[in-house]
Amino acid sequence: MSTTNVYEQVQERYAEGAQQRQEALCCPVDYDQSLLKALPQEIIDKDYGCGDPSRYVRAGDRVLDLGSGGGKICYMAAQLVGEQGSVTGVDMTDDMLALARKYQEPMAQTLGGDRVSFKKGYIQDLALDVAAMETYLAAQPVSNAQDVQRLSTWQETQRRESPLIADETMTLVISNCVLNLVAEADRRRMISEIYRVLTPGGRVAISDIVADEPVPEALKNDPALWSGCISGAFHEGAFLDAFVEAGFVGVAYDKWDAEPWQVVAGIEFRSVTLIATKPETAEDYDGGHAVLYKGPYAQVQDEKGRIYPRGQRMAVSRCTYGTLMNSGHANDFIGFAPHETQNRGGFCKPAGATRSAAETKGTVQTSSSSGGGC
Known part of the structure; x- marks a missing residue:
């Protein structure tokens, strides 16, 4: 599939998932029930994850959730960061953002403070403010090559002057079964963006699906398998390597499901949670x-x-x-x-x-x- 088709298929499927629960997208996860008690049932029912990265949240964290969907993990994390922390969810699907924002005010009352926000964006381009771009396009539609160039210039200016997520502002980046949905051509940039927005010493906790063998092109070209978190899965070794190559340290699998979630064409697809750290960059010294x-x-x-x-x-x-x-x-x-x-x-x-x-x-x-x- 082309990069454009990948995102169209993903948006369409998850827009449907925001309206009605999609059982095919559900992977059994043992979430912390004490955190779920505060959440609206609709958000719980329409969540499509394969792990629980909220377990890595600490008090005071500034958390970024990539592909936040209906906001389940964001609202769980918000209970853990405390009054000094914050949680930001980024998603590209309007229906999922609407579901998450639907409960933002009552959840703020439950939490005793409004520490969760949701932004429309692409996780492979965290500087681009998609909502602002849509406002620009409504006023200045693109109809010729000159318009395309003007849009490109606007995007670069917006990224530089008012990025959706600014450099080194997050202490923890989490995601739940979303990175595999990103087109392969955009993955190096996506992980580079994670690195950019993290503070030195910031952490990563990514729950996702990996494959025990390289996924053949025939499966990758199946829209249902890709949007279903299967054929876009990273190879289990390549997933780790991608974060090492981006400059992260302490890259490891902290969780590994012994039983595969699904087996397709003899390939095992299982849930894992990858953790990593952005190295410190401050002046070093001997502190004993x-x-x-x-x-x-x-x-x-x-x-x-x-x-x-x-x-x-x-x-x-x-x-x-x-x-x-x-x-x-x-x-x-x-x-x-x-x-x-x-x-x-x-x-x-x-x-x-x-x-x-x-x-x-x-x-x-x-x-x-x-x-x-x-």
């Missing part, structure tokens, strides 16, 4: 931090080539510490951080340097994701 790899392997190596032998308190810079303890690596390490911020100057220790037990006594020890970083 250390990490200890718990095992079970003799040693592990991170994306930068740093090696962590099992059971050794390895000296790391403040940024490396933040990245390790705020990513998919966190549960594999014990972190040692000084009680008070220290700056011992540039981190100049040689590869393989350790910190002694004496040097790390009395530090704050952490054995799971702790947030923070540079």
Whole structure:
């Protein structure tokens, strides 16, 4: 299918899903029932996900939900971010946006504050304000090549001066069974956009469908299979690689369904949740931090080539510490951080340097994701 046909098919199918529940799009998910209690039943019934990325939301997060649909995950996340956080949903389908916004006011009353917003946009082009573009086109329809050029100029100006989602404004990007719906030609840009809008140290939690074999063209050209979250599925290895290539660290599968959701032409399609972190970019220094790899392997190596032998308190810079303890690596390490911020100057220790037990006594020890970083 052409890129245009992909989006037409997806919009048509999910517009229908906003009007009437589509059982073929439903993948069994064990959501947190305590969060669902506050949601209108219509939003629950007309949700089409394959995982629960809301489980990765923390208090104070600024969350972006890609392909937010009827708003289910947004309203779940809003209960977790608290008064200091916010949730933004982006979707391209008018009917889904209407469903999500239908309950925005009563949900704000339930939550004790209006911390959820929904925007019309394309997740592969998060700077483009589609609603603003439609207003422009209503006033200045495109009927010739000159009009096309004017529209292109307007789009570039809008992206630059008033992007739908600005650079480095989100601390967590989530999505639930949507990335597979994006045309293959747009996927590199889509993941680059996720990287752009995240703050340094920001996290990704993407629930989606992957395939255990490359999907053949015959299946990709089937509109029903593509819009049904099947034939557009990433290959299980390529999905991870795409985030690594975009510059993310700590890229891992945190959830993997043992049983496939569907098997088509002998190919297994299953639900996974991918997590990743955008590296810190602030000035790095020696803050007296250390990490200890718990095992079970003799040693592990991170994306930068740093090696962590099992059971050794390895000296790391403040940024490396933040990245390790705020990513998919966190549960594999014990972190040692000084009680008070220290700056011992540039981190100049040689590869393989350790910190002694004496040097790390009395530090704050952490054995799971702790947030923070540079």
